Amino acid sequence: MVEYRRRVLDDALDELQPHLRALSIHGPKGVGKTATATQRAASVVDLSLPAQREILSADPSVLSRLPGPVLVDEWQRFPEVWDQVRRAVDSGSPPGHFILAGSSAPRGAVIHSGAGRIVPMRMRPLSLAERDIETPTVSLSALLAGDRDVDGSTRLRLTDYVEEITASGFPAIRGLPSRVRRAELDAYLDNVVEREFPEQGYPVRRPAVLRAWLAAYAAATSTTATYSKILDAATAGLANKPAKETTLAYRDALSSLWLLDDLPPWIPGHNHLDRLGQSARHHLADPALAARLLGLDAAALLRAEQGSTNLSEGTILGALFEHLVALSVHTYAEAAEGRVSHLRTRNNIHEVDLIVQHAGGRVLGIEVKLADRVEDADTKHLHWLRDRIGEDLIDAVVIYAGEHAYRRRDDVAVVPLALLGP
Incomplete structure (x- = not known):
């Protein structure tokens, strides 16, 4: 197994994640979003998998029942999950519970901005x-x-x-x-x-x-x-x-x-x-x-x-x-x-x-x-x-x-x- 190498973003995550009910790590494919988020997650929901999308579609409350922090990976494959996380935050999910990783929702998908609930953090390719x-x-x-x-x-x-x-x-x-x-x-x-x-x-x-x-x-x-x-x-x-x-x-x-x-x-x-x-x-x-x-x-x-x-x-x-x-x-x-x-x-x-x-x-x-x-x-x-x-x-x-x-x-x-x- 390849040893994880800390990113500059990790310092900000160390400081902020324990206090934020939900945050998103966004950036282009291949920059290491999943690797970084996985280091902090107790549960992982991988929405690139059809079975995971079906489960959330049938029962969105699964997200709140999973032990946290919960990583929702490739969230843009099932844009509805963004609003599910937002509603869970509004319902009183504990601090540090949700991490979303992925890119923007497809054109035409109707989602709430997440302002005030889901704090965005950008990850770029490796700096020098x-x-x-x-x-x-x-x-x-x-x-x-x-x-x-x-x-x-x-x-x-x-x-x-x-x-x-x-x-x-x-x-x-x-x-x-x-x-x-x-x-x-x-x-x-x-x-x-x-x-x-x-x-x-x-x-x-x-x-x-x-x-x-x-x-x-x-x-x-x-x-x-x-x-x-x-x-x-x-x-x-x-x-x-x-x-x-x-x-x-x-x-x-x-x-x-x-x-x-x-x-x-x-x-x-x-x-x-x-x-x-x-x-x-x-x-x-x-x-x-x-x-x-x-x-x-x-x-x-x-x-x-x-x-x-x-x-x-x-x-x-x-x-x-x-x-x-x-x-x-x-x-x-x-x-x-x-x-x-x-x-x-x-x-x-x-x-x-x-x-x-x-x-x-x-x-x-x-x-x-x-x-x-x-x-x-x-x-x-x-x-x-x-x-x-x-x-x-x-x-x-x-x-x-x-x-x-x-x-x-x-x-x-x-x-x-x-x-x-x-």
């Missing part, structure tokens, strides 16, 4: 700190608290980060041989198109067009490209293009499957800034999915970095590295009750890759640099942000692919991605 390849020395929560200490060194280099981009953060996939890993990721994407879309109530008439749209979305990783431009890229040369409503349905289905993890634009709490862009920055759930959709393995990404004249390949590694950073920062920030977004002015003169907003409203500004050194030019947008928002900026950080964590003379912290943790 959760992959156990390096010991972090810089805590994001400490930075948000105003800690100025930044130190440590790492042995990880560009090739290691490229390996992590392509290996994926899916626990069952990342440890496989590289060729098997690629086959598993391809199968994962095929399953999304051929099975999960229809199960969510989105029949796919032209699977090839959906795959092309996904590849175009992957090519737009870490950009704010409009959905119309993504559609044009996906259907270049195609006379019978899908309607806009069809591609919006693609987005809705992927969102319901938690396969999109877009960075929203930052909306400042104070009126320090105006004319900010309102477009989200595009990310799939895992950069490995984007790499597979683009047909890029580790060797291809490294060739591009080493001087390919193909511009699209030459820029995609930086975009995927930024995606890996965003995936990790999302996980760490949520553990610290922070929110992650990005900043871009409408005229595109200034942008900051990641804005982590603390519960008190102050922010951490983060730039991402795929390089082994940080130059003055790499910090200019952070200085602009500091000039504009003053003390509301807790700290300014550049996350890069170099060796050492340190603080520059201009007071900007420089941290290798491998050394950043929750």
Whole structure:
């Protein structure tokens, strides 16, 4: 039996679960929701099994009679169970009794929001700190608290980060041989198109067009490209293009499957800034999915970095590295009750890759640099942000692919991605 490895989310679950009557762990398939929830469950109801669905359909009170905590796994296979749990909570179920794991209900299913009864918690693919390849020395929560200490060194280099981009953060996939890993990721994407879309109530008439749209979305990783431009890229040369409503349905289905993890634009709490862009920055759930959709393995990404004249390949590694950073920062920030977004002015003169907003409203500004050194030019947008928002900026950080964590003379912290943790 494989030993369970704790996730960043476990710390929040330790603190919250004993006091919450019901919580849900949601996220894309394969991220480890069931493994994490099972560690805390005395009873498991697996709704991927028809017999379990039949039992609950016939007698919903079974849920309240089972010894708790009760894990209701794959709840979206029987959406009625959501309301059954809500009613059990309203009837006085004890604290810590219910854990639901799964994704969103299929389109058309009528369920109560669960607000005030079922507390949602998101699980993403493994952050870099959760992959156990390096010991972090810089805590994001400490930075948000105003800690100025930044130190440590790492042995990880560009090739290691490229390996992590392509290996994926899916626990069952990342440890496989590289060729098997690629086959598993391809199968994962095929399953999304051929099975999960229809199960969510989105029949796919032209699977090839959906795959092309996904590849175009992957090519737009870490950009704010409009959905119309993504559609044009996906259907270049195609006379019978899908309607806009069809591609919006693609987005809705992927969102319901938690396969999109877009960075929203930052909306400042104070009126320090105006004319900010309102477009989200595009990310799939895992950069490995984007790499597979683009047909890029580790060797291809490294060739591009080493001087390919193909511009699209030459820029995609930086975009995927930024995606890996965003995936990790999302996980760490949520553990610290922070929110992650990005900043871009409408005229595109200034942008900051990641804005982590603390519960008190102050922010951490983060730039991402795929390089082994940080130059003055790499910090200019952070200085602009500091000039504009003053003390509301807790700290300014550049996350890069170099060796050492340190603080520059201009007071900007420089941290290798491998050394950043929750």
